[in-house]
Amino acid sequence: MNREEMANILAEDYSDKVAKSGGNYQDAFNHYYERCMKRKDSDLMSQIKSGGLGEVKYLISAALM
DSSP states (O other): OOHHHHHHHHHHHHHHHHHHTTOOHHHHHHHHHHHHHTSOHHHHHHHHHHTTOSOOOOOOOGGGO
16 A cells, blocks of 8 residues: 555545535545645555455355354
8 A cells, every 4th residue: 555545544534524414524534635745655554454444355155254
């Protein structure tokens, strides 16, 4: 996952929360995306992992549940 993809994931998550509380989605997205682009890749990845926002790398079989 590259820097732009990580920033996009985090900005979407942030702007969804802002929009749910009555804020402007696009303004929040643009603001947070710019902030993310100034951060280290390792910080972005850490936030994605801790927030459970990354791609799911495995599937759990219904038979195992």
